[in-house]
Amino acid sequence: MKVRKKQNIKIWREEIEIPFQIPEDAENREHLVDETGDGIERVTDVSIPTISFYPASGKGPHPAVLICPGGGYHILAWNHEGTDVAGWLNSNGISAFILKYRCPERRDAAKADAARAMRVIRSRAGEFNVVPSQIGVLGFSAGGHLAAAVCNLGDIKPYEKVDEVDDIEPRPDFAFLIYPGYLYNDGWTTAPDLAISEKSPPVFLFLTQDDEICVDGGIAYFLAMKKMGVPAEMHIYSSGGHGYGMLRKGVSTDLWPSLAIRWFATDVMKSERW
Numbered sequence: 001m002k003v004r005k006k007q008n009i010k011i012w013r014e015e016i017e018i019p020f021q022i023p024e025d026a027e028n029r030e031h032l033v034d035e036t037g038d039g040i041e042r043v044t045d046v047s048i049p050t051i052s053f054y055p056a057s058g059k060g061p062h063p064a065v066l067i068c069p070g071g072g073y074h075i076l077a078w079n080h081e082g083t084d085v086a087g088w089l090n091s092n093g094i095s096a097f098i099l100k101y102r103c104p105e106r107r108d109a110a111k112a113d114a115a116r117a118m119r120v121i122r123s124r125a126g127e128f129n130v131v132p133s134q135i136g137v138l139g140f141s142a143g144g145h146l147a148a149a150v151c152n153l154g155d156i157k158p159y160e161k162v163d164e165v166d167d168i169e170p171r172p173d174f175a176f177l178i179y180p181g182y183l184y185n186d187g188w189t190t191a192p193d194l195a196i197s198e199k200s201p202p203v204f205l206f207l208t209q210d211d212e213i214c215v216d217g218g219i220a221y222f223l224a225m226k227k228m229g230v231p232a233e234m235h236i237y238s239s240g241g242h243g244y245g246m247l248r249k250g251v252s253t254d255l256w257p258s259l260a261i262r263w264f265a266t267d268v269m270k271s272e273r274w
Contacts, residue, residue: 008050011116019159020109042075046102049113054086054096063134064095072139074104080245083141111157114150117172123165136174144180154195174268175203181216196224202231204263206256208240233263
């Protein structure tokens with residue numbers, strides 16, 4: 001489905017010093033990694049983080065989702081975990097923002113970018129025609145870890161305040177974590193950078209048993225949410241692997257978008273209309 005892209009929006013003002021900036025940022029130019037013939041667009045060397053806004057059709061205001069593509073914090077899988085996801089959200093009446101966070105290997109910077117993006121979207125909710133209390137996050141693989149991190153910042157600031165936008169709450173109102181990575185710690189606990197609490201937002205988790213990269217961490221996240229009494233829905237299928245995004249493969253992983261929208265309607269919006 002064709003989506004209507006409004007603009008690329010810089011999340012940090014040019015006149016401020018961007019948190020976790022490094023000298024190489026002045027020289028790096030983002031580009032596509034050489035194609036491997038699989039039709040996936042891979043962006044890397046991102047030094048200027050942005051959000052790309054894809055507004056839903058209709059009068060609104062609309063719920064909205066910040067999309068965090070995956071890629072092991074090395075690249076961003078831009079189409080099947082980004083623009084294609086925005087199209088799916090738009091077709092379901094949800095506005096979408098795709099986060100282009102800093103990479104490769106810029107985890108602290110990426111977390112700052114995700115938190116700042118949530119704040120920017122909320123601060124400009126009227127302009128974007130979205131509901132400020134209905135802004136969620138959706139992440140795949142490393143982007144799933146990033147989404148979980150911004151859901152569970154706890155008392156630790158992801159960066160020092162740079163302007164009045166940073167007075168706004170960055171925590172999403174709900175989350176979709178699709179084969180999220182880097183969540184597991186020993187003993188079926190979650191990674192120490194996740195401050196899961198009763199304030200964590202409700203979550204939809206989709207995993208496959210044969211995804212050795214992510215399935216244990218997803219289960220640990222679900223158990224942590226259960227312990228805190230936070231609503232969580234988890235689906236685990238026997239096969240499907242990792243990195244499928246919006247690709248249709250004729251297997252059980254094709255089901256996650258329809259299951260996710262059902263969860264969004266019943267558990268988040270508590271309505272079939274929004």
